Amino acid sequence: METYPITIGKITRHVPVVETLPGVHIPLVEIMGDVELVQAAAEGLVKHLPPETDALLTLETSPIVLAHTMSALCGKPYVVVRRKRRPYMQDPIIQEVESLTLGVTETLWLDSRMAEKLMGQNVALVFDVVSSGGTMNALEKVAKKAGATVVARLAAFHQGNSKLPITFLSEIPILQTA
Amino acid sequence: MTVKTYAVEVAGVRRELPVVQVGPDVAVALFNMLGDTEVVEEAAAALAKRMPAEIETLVTPEVKAVPLAHALSRLTGKPYVVARKTEKPYMINPVSRTVISITTGKPQLLVLDGTDVPLIKGKKVAIVDDVVSTGSTLKGLSDLITDVGGQVAAVLAVFTEGSPREDVIALGHLPLFKPD
Numbered sequence: 001m002e003t004y005p006i007t008i009g010k011i012t013r014h015v016p017v018v019e020t021l022p023g024v025h026i027p028l029v030e031i032m033g034d035v036e037l038v039q040a041a042a043e044g045l046v047k048h049l050p051p052e053t054d055a056l057l058t059l060e061t062s063p064i065v066l067a068h069t070m071s072a073l074c075g076k077p078y079v080v081v082r083r084k085r086r087p088y089m090q091d092p093i094i095q096e097v098e099s100l101t102l103g104v105t106e107t108l109w110l111d112s113r114m115a116e117k118l119m120g121q122n123v124a125l126v127f128d129v130v131s132s133g134g135t136m137n138a139l140e141k142v143a144k145k146a147g148a149t150v151v152a153r154l155a156a157f158h159q160g161n162s163k164l165p166i167t168f169l170s171e172i173p174i175l176q177t178a
Numbered sequence: 179m180t181v182k183t184y185a186v187e188v189a190g191v192r193r194e195l196p197v198v199q200v201g202p203d204v205a206v207a208l209f210n211m212l213g214d215t216e217v218v219e220e221a222a223a224a225l226a227k228r229m230p231a232e233i234e235t236l237v238t239p240e241v242k243a244v245p246l247a248h249a250l251s252r253l254t255g256k257p258y259v260v261a262r263k264t265e266k267p268y269m270i271n272p273v274s275r276t277v278i279s280i281t282t283g284k285p286q287l288l289v290l291d292g293t294d295v296p297l298i299k300g301k302k303v304a305i306v307d308d309v310v311s312t313g314s315t316l317k318g319l320s321d322l323i324t325d326v327g328g329q330v331a332a333v334l335a336v337f338t339e340g341s342p343r344e345d346v347i348a349l350g351h352l353p354l355f356k357p358d
Contacts, residue, residue, distance in 0.1 A: 016268075016293075018268050020267075028268050033257065033259060033294070035248065038248070061262075064244055068215060068218060068245040068248065068249070069248070072249075082241075087200055088200065114213070
């Protein structure tokens with residue numbers, strides 16, 4: 001299996017390269033299950049948290065472990081936006097994600113009980129990988145609907161060529177075959 | 179409006195859980211650890227002490243128990259595997275099982291990525307979950323672990339719910355409620 005080395009801090013992983021579209025190969029990063037990599041990413045990203053940050057905002061599933069570890073390090077709480085409506089949700093914030101990759105839309109959900117915690121807060125968005133930025137834009141809209149101000153956009157990895165206003169620790173290439 | 183709540187203590191940390199109706203005749207105390215770093219870390223520390231020494235791998239179902247499994251893995255040094263609720267396009271030789279979710283009444287898929295199977299096959303596994311209620315997820319996950327050659331040697335949870343269970347190492351118990 002073809003692999004590609006990715007590094008954060010002192011941790012290097014040789015991750016599998018997968019073909020997502022014909023001729024387009026990407027190194028596949030999965031931080032969930034990798035305690036050392038998550039720890040290194042969390043330690044790297046908390047240094048970039050603006051001092052005025054009140055809370056972290058992330059979404060399911062993989063970035064949850066990163067947000068949790070950052071929260072444990074910096075003492076600030078985190079809120080998780082869901083990708084499915086849960087039965088207990090009351091009056092949730094609903095936000096469509098426009099995905100550039102496949103044109104498939106998905107929806108983000110945030111229970112009003114969680115949204116109330118964000119009202120008037122300065123939040124930092126936390127991601128494992130940001131590529132097109134579509135999900136990031138949707139999460140930013142959720143934050144604004146909840147009455148929060150986005151003060152930082154943090155990602156462990158940035159993938160691709162898009163110029164996005166994010167702070168990231170490591171670049172992942174998109175590999176093209178001729 | 180008053181919101182009914184239920185007071186719990188998790189490894190020394192007190193929380194008031196909202197009591198929410200989830201069916202025509204049943205309400206539950208809603209325990210959501212996502213975003214509650216203190217509860218997750220304290221629960222992980224308490225469960226780490228009670229985890230049998232023979233455990234080699236932790237397996238957890240997506241989503242709410244993932245930070246707990248992550249913290250428990252960090253504390254015990256044992257690897258953890260997340261059983262996903264959907265098959266991902268990048269998975270290699272995925273193995274899956276369908277369980278009927280009591281909460282939603284809908285079939286729920288549990289999927290292991292084939293690349294994680296070596297962590298489970300021939301190993302003594304602990305299932306890690308936030309709340310074990312009817313046990314339908316637990317049964318499905320146990321079957322899935324057995325299917326790939328693992329041995330479920332312990333079940334670790336923050337709470338059992340409904341009927342008390344002897345087969346789960348838990349830090350507390352949640353009753354079921356009648357809606358108002």
